Amino acid sequence: MGSASGKARSRGYRAERELVATLWKLGFAVMRAPASGAKIKRADYPDVVAIYKGRVAVFEVKARSRAGTIYIDEGQVRKLLTFAERAGGRAYIAVRLPHIGWRIIPASALERVKGGRYRLRKDIIEVGEGIAGVLKDLGIVKSLTQYLKSS
Amino acid sequence: MGSASGKARSRGYRAERELVATLWKLGFAVMRAPASGAKIKRADYPDVVAIYKGRVAVFEVKARSRAGTIYIDEGQVRKLLTFAERAGGRAYIAVRLPHIGWRIIPASALERVKGGRYRLRKDIIEVGEGIAGVLKDLGIVKSLTQYLKSS
Numbered sequence: 001m002g003s004a005s006g007k008a009r010s011r012g013y014r015a016e017r018e019l020v021a022t023l024w025k026l027g028f029a030v031m032r033a034p035a036s037g038a039k040i041k042r043a044d045y046p047d048v049v050a051i052y053k054g055r056v057a058v059f060e061v062k063a064r065s066r067a068g069t070i071y072i073d074e075g076q077v078r079k080l081l082t083f084a085e086r087a088g089g090r091a092y093i094a095v096r097l098p099h100i101g102w103r104i105i106p107a108s109a110l111e112r113v114k115g116g117r118y119r120l121r122k123d124i125i126e127v128g129e130g131i132a133g134v135l136k137d138l139g140i141v142k143s144l145t146q147y148l149k150s151s
Numbered sequence: 152m153g154s155a156s157g158k159a160r161s162r163g164y165r166a167e168r169e170l171v172a173t174l175w176k177l178g179f180a181v182m183r184a185p186a187s188g189a190k191i192k193r194a195d196y197p198d199v200v201a202i203y204k205g206r207v208a209v210f211e212v213k214a215r216s217r218a219g220t221i222y223i224d225e226g227q228v229r230k231l232l233t234f235a236e237r238a239g240g241r242a243y244i245a246v247r248l249p250h251i252g253w254r255i256i257p258a259s260a261l262e263r264v265k266g267g268r269y270r271l272r273k274d275i276i277e278v279g280e281g282i283a284g285v286l287k288d289l290g291i292v293k294s295l296t297q298y299l300k301s302s
């Protein structure tokens with residue numbers, strides 16, 4: 001989660017555990033990354049990795065106390081994408097907001113901005129799908145449109 | 152790694168980090184499980200998960216100071232197999248021995264014994280393959296036999 005206040009960090013961990021539990025209930029094998037610490041280079045891993053019969057989703061988790069544009073360090077994005085590429089999976093930013101819940105945004109929606117950072121715009125987060133969108137994106141659950149087309 | 156002395160635990164963590172580094176060099180996306188702790192139910196995860204373009208290997212890591220039969224708790228084995236099944240991957244016991252290095256044994260070689268435990272026999276560990284065997288087992292690298300058959 002990068003550098004953050006104690007409160008933001010505990011909000012982040014709570015969100016990660018919640019995402020892990022939800023994905024597990026949906027049938028995924030799920031693993032959280034080791035916690036940050038002096039000895040562990042946390043940034044080498046995505047926050048959460050979920051696998052369903054060889055289909056892989058990797059997540060950078062961002063828990064926020066209010067809706068708004070999110071900035072992510074370039075290095076963190078690069079590591080997320082590298083992991084996803086090696087795994088043959090898809091990369092997402094999982095945004096947790098009070099009342100609204102989860103918005104799961106494909107990493108391809110990130111825009112590179114000045115200062116070696118990436119931006120995830122508020123309006124994109126707002127139209128993002130919930131966790132079920134990941135199932136559809138990974139081809140695990142067909143969308144209604146696909147269902148109608150194929151029948 | 153279950154309950155263990157401080158020395159055995161640090162040997163175990165060192166081995167895990169070594170396995171992660173080696174699998175990463177081979178092209179896998181690799182993640183270690185969060186460290187054990189009061190708040191984290193470590194046993195829910197395999198020690199190491201490695202993914203290569205949708206092919207998944209999950210590992211229980213056992214670092215030993217000498218060769219010998221290894222016993223693993225039933226619960227730990229069950230969780231390893233559950234994770235592998237959900238992920239659509241293969242489960243291994245990764246045994247690290249001094250001088251000899253790694254022996255990677257498919258979990259199917261485990262034998263159930265009395266007292267709610269599984270046993271991995273010394274003679275099976277001795278004939279086990281090294282890390283390269285995982286690549287072959289996952290179909291990433293063809294074995295010489297397969298190569299000759301297909302040509």
